[in-house]
Amino acid sequence: MDKNNIMCLKMPIGKQLNVLSKLYFGALTHKLEHLEIERYFSILILIENSGNKCTQQYIADCMEVDKTAMVRIIDYLVKKDFIKRVMNPDDRREYWVQLTQKALKKMKEINRAVQTMNTATTKNFSKTELTIFYKILEKMQANLIEMPANKVFVKAYVHEKFKKQVKK
Numbered sequence: 001m002d003k004n005n006i007m008c009l010k011m012p013i014g015k016q017l018n019v020l021s022k023l024y025f026g027a028l029t030h031k032l033e034h035l036e037i038e039r040y041f042s043i044l045i046l047i048e049n050s051g052n053k054c055t056q057q058y059i060a061d062c063m064e065v066d067k068t069a070m071v072r073i074i075d076y077l078v079k080k081d082f083i084k085r086v087m088n089p090d091d092r093r094e095y096w097v098q099l100t101q102k103a104l105k106k107m108k109e110i111n112r113a114v115q116t117m118n119t120a121t122t123k124n125f126s127k128t129e130l131t132i133f134y135k136i137l138e139k140m141q142a143n144l145i146e147m148p149a150n151k152v153f154v155k156a157y158v159h160e161k162f163k164k165q166v167k168k
Contacts, residue, residue, distance in 0.1 A: 013140070024121060031113045037082060040073055041110045044082060044099065048107055052098040056085075059097060082106075 029039045037044070046062055047054055060070040074097060077083045082103040088094040099107070122130055 024117065027120075028113060028117045031117070032110060035106055035110070036080060037077065040077055040082075041114075043073065043077065044103055044107065044110060045114070047083065047097055047099055053096050055094060056097055 025039055028041075032041055035041075043059055043063065046059060050058070056070055056074055057067070059065075059074075060067055063070070065073070074083065074085075078085065081100050083097050084100050085095040086098050088096055122133070125133065
């Protein structure tokens with residue numbers, strides 16, 4: 001085993017997954033940067049798969065983002081005309097977050113880019129290895145869910161140029 005592998009064994013698994021996540025999302029956002037949605041395509045995918053009846057709170061919970069950051073992200077995506085807020089006809093206090101026509105037209109491209117990245121990331125995996133990999137991820141998540149833990153929110157970073165665009 002070489003020195004780098006020994007060092008990786010000593011590092012927290014979460015740190016290693018964080019590095020992997022940054023590399024993955026860096027490449028994916030590069031593929032989709034022309035859409036000007038920053039890295040918020042995951043939110044669009046979540047909305048698409050929820051049947052367009054998800055609330056801002058639901059999105060924040062699924063993405064594990066605090067409410068304040070989620071408001072900014074939703075405002076940003078509304079300003080970019082990718083999502084809209086629609087009043088729930090059964091509860092006027094609640095709003096659903098839905099994809100706009102513009103977003104619906106871009107979802108095929110977004111989903112294709114994600115699939116391309118997933119394929120490129122796992123290109124040297126056999127079907128068996130890929131199945132095992134996803135099972136391991138599921139087990140790790142289940143193990144961590146069972147453990148006592150502090151609530152950790154990842155602060156959603158909105159680049160200054162995008163904050164200015166939302167305020168206009």
